[in-house]
Amino acid sequence: MVLIYIDHSEKEIKKSSHEAISYGAAIAKQLGCSAEALILGTVNDDLTALGKLGASKVHQLNNESLNNFDAKVYASLIATIATHLNAEVIVFAHNINGKAIAPAVAVKLDAGIVTGACSLPNLQNGFEVTKTVFSGKAFASIKIETPKKVIAINQNSFGIQNHELTATLLEMNLPIPPASVKVTHVNKIVGEIPLTEANLVVSGGRGLKGPENWGILLDLAKALGAATACSRPVSDSDWRPHHEHVGQTGIQIAPNLYIAIGISGAIQHLAGVNRSKTIVVINKDPEAPFFKAGDYGVVGDAFEVVPALTAAILKMKHNE
């Protein structure tokens, strides 16, 4: 059985977990077994609808006290449940919480783990999974040598597949270990799309000359419904918050569309974004290295090009 861990916050299942269910269902099909989901805590989502993503059953530890994430408690419960359900493969989204617990679960189950996976397993010579390495500059095919396997799948790398299933909801009852972490404050930026969950990203660099010029970028992001990001110099200069920094030492993202405005395209920046499906580069310097990594390029002044692009998008949306 393939067990997929469902991550959630504020009573809502995260998009990356939807993708993890589809990925886990595809592995279950390869192995000829069932795909079942596991959720710790309570959400507002209709859990039987997870069948549409490929889960035949959803196991829920329906306990409000689990709504605050606690890596030690979560890893312990997931390992116990995976053992009890005799799961062969345990799938996580390689997102913030997945990174914190999947490796611990692997240790507890004596299972080999691949994090940052970006392919279905190749079963020809055992069980090999491809993952991104060198911050997106290369791939490595990793063989898992243990009977049990843990895989954390990169966001936006598999997609969502539709299934004609209604999942059976099974409530579990287990003693909850004492909390090891007390959550004292949550500060969510309201109305902003989390960068790692975003399909569309608009990103700015030093070419925008100063934080006071970010309005044109924010307008474009709003018109598209995109998240906003920035290059390292921009975040180092505190023009934009640190959590917007994408690149080798920031966060790595793989949206469907990445629009780079006034970013030269240093190798460290490209490492964080080069798995984006489509890259648009807007730069007044035709020699900017980013053009070599782009799909579409506009050589021109960002202060003219970006508002024109925003207007063109609004026109397109208006005509739809």
Add this chain to the structure above:
Amino acid sequence: MNILVCISKTPDTTAKIAFTEGNTKFDENGVQWIINPYDEWYSLVRAIEIKEKDPTTNIHLITVGGPEVEPIIRKALALGGDEAIRVNSNSNDSYVIAQQIGAIAKQGSYDLIMTGKETIDYNSACIGSMLSAILDLPFVSLANHLELNGNSATIIREIEGGEETNEVTLPMIISCQKGMAEQRIPNMRGIMAARTKPLKIVEPIATNAHTSIKEFSLPPAKTGVKLIAPDQMDELVKLLKEEAQVI
């Protein structure tokens, strides 16, 4: 306060990524090695800041690697570690590495074990989480702020679209990222002092790897950028909608 800081060596961020031996090994030819930036800039420097506030703090460094890691660990000592342990193993399996660090951590009495959020070569982000299972300790990942008050830690960690403040009782494990501290450059006094700081070499404990790398590959090259004139933004929107199908 006893702090164990985990240090890994990685290729420089500008290193050319190429492979040898039938694409089964990273080509180390001409590669400059550095301390993994997350381990150095955020985790180690924050440990040093803690020691500056409370001089009774001991900062122990641990690395798992062959003799070639020593310049890296000397640099970490020059920045401000007190002593270092090198476990003499060349594994690149996260489980083996975590087991080695766990075995050393069990022998000491560490209040805080610090790692970077991930290494910039394998990007596995496994060691902190694995240590939490091996040592049965609380773990907070992707932290950008840490304050210690007696035997408790106040940590701010990243969550999707925001931040969360956590209170944790020591001992614990924390993985650090941007915001935690600022990069420092070792000074001459530190470099001189590092030469005589203890660097203990320990043989690895026996443990089996759970994974092995079979093959590396490079992403396919982009076919070339399609240039659109700055006054043709309707055309760009059309391409994004109809050709790329991303909006």
